[in-house]
Amino acid sequence: MAQLASALAIMIMGVLGCAAYFYGSNFLLDKLFPTKNRPYEQIARNLRTANMVRPWLFLGPAVLLLTFYLFYPVIDSFRLSFFDRTGDGFVGLSNYVWLFGSDEFFESFRNNMLWLIVVPTAATFFGLIIATMTDRIWWGNIAKSLIFMPMAISFIGASVIWKFIYDFRSGDDAQIGLLNAIVVFFGGEPQNWITIPFWNNFFLMIILVWIQTGFAMVILSAALRGIPDETIEAAVLDGANGVQIFFKIMVPQIWGTIAVVWTTITILVLKVFDIVLAMTNGQWDTQVLANQMFDWMFRGGGDFGRGAVVAIVIMVLVIPIMIWNIKRANAEMEGR
Known part of the structure; x- marks a missing residue:
């Protein structure tokens, strides 16, 4: 209860602080650049100046x-x-x-590249298929809610859920893991799934695909609804079937x-x-770059130099994709 009370108090203080900053900064700005009882030229000049300054008061x-929490760590990691x-x-x-x-x-x-190939492709593909299918059924909104629900779960929480699915009990102990229970039901041998080299990476990827599909x-559902009905109707009149409409009409328009x-x-x-940390901690050939960075930086006495090098590699890999994504998003906003 003490922790909840403390968190609530901090939230209230944060909201009140933001409100006080908003009103206080506007009050000071109006005092510095007054518009009452002043010559017309000064009023116009003060309004222009205040309008230039006001956005920066909030930005x-x-x-x-952002400079302190993002830019500075990048510079210090490089150092x-x-x-x-x-x-x-x-x-x-x-x-x-x-x-x-x-x-x-x-x-x-290598494992990160494998994740990059499988997870975005699978999550985008399943998201597109589900978005298309749920728009055609009366209970589509209910289905969307259920599929989107994993997005509300933290990665650690999702990992705990899937640990129960992959759980393995040796000997004659009853299998409580859902996957092994199904295998045993059909007469198969239970497996310790997350310790199987190479394939265990895919078992971990399923968790992120499950989360990101929503x-x-x-x-993609919003994008599909933006396709003009006239386009679909014209394709139907021309004799196109559902598959042709999907791949040749719908997908190109939301590409x-x-x-x-x-x-x-x-x-x-x-x-x-x-x-990776919650499921295997990088064991059994499942190590990824972020987990390796964490290990070098904070475990076994820590090695700031080697941990920082791995962090730089992750940043270098992210930056080109991020820049392209921003440019593409801006182009979409401008209708190009």
């Missing part, structure tokens, strides 16, 4: 916080990548030499949205960490 705190495990001794490019000679890094990189479905959804999920996949 300023956000920009400062730390040239230092030793304590972050005090300069070692030059030694950490980069270690990185590209590390089998553990290449295992993590996101893809909602965005830009599909690309944005795919790249958004791709950026998320590059930073995947929680699921």
Whole structure:
């Protein structure tokens, strides 16, 4: 109860603080650039100045916080990548030499690439198929709600749920894992699924696909509803069947949205960490870059230099996709 009370108090203080900042900053701005009982030229000049300053009063705190929490860590991580495990001794490019000679890094990189191929493609594909199908049934909104529900679950919470699905009991113990219970029911042998090399990566990917399909479905469903009915009706009159309408009429018209959804999920996949940590902790050949960075940075005494190098690699991989995604989103907004 004490923690809940503390959290509630902080929320109330935050809301009141924002309100006080809003009214206080506007009050000071009106005092600095008054418009009452002033010559017309001064009123016009003060209005122009106030209108130029006012947006920055609200953007300023956000920009400062983003600079502190995003820009500064990037610069400091780049600096730390040239230092030793304590972050005090300069070692030059030694950490980069270690990185590209590390089998553990290449295992993590390979697994990340596998996640990049499978998860965005599967989540976008299933989201598109479900969005199309649920628009054609009367209980489509109920189905969408159920499919979107995993988005409300944290990655750790989702991992705990799927741990019960993949659970394995040795010997004659009853199998409480859903997947093994099904296997045993049909006469098969139960398996410790998340310890099977290579395939265990796919079992972990299923969790993220399960979560992200709802996101893809909602965005693509909105895009599908934006397709003019006249286009579909014309295709039907020309004798096109459902498959032809889907692939030759609907998909080309929402291709830009599909690309944005795919790249958004791709950026998320590059930073995947929680699921691997909770399910396997990187064991059994499931290590990914973010988990490797965490291990080097915070475990076993920590190595700030090597952890920072892995962080830089993740950032370098994310930036091009993020830039393309922003450009594509802007183009969509401008109707190009």
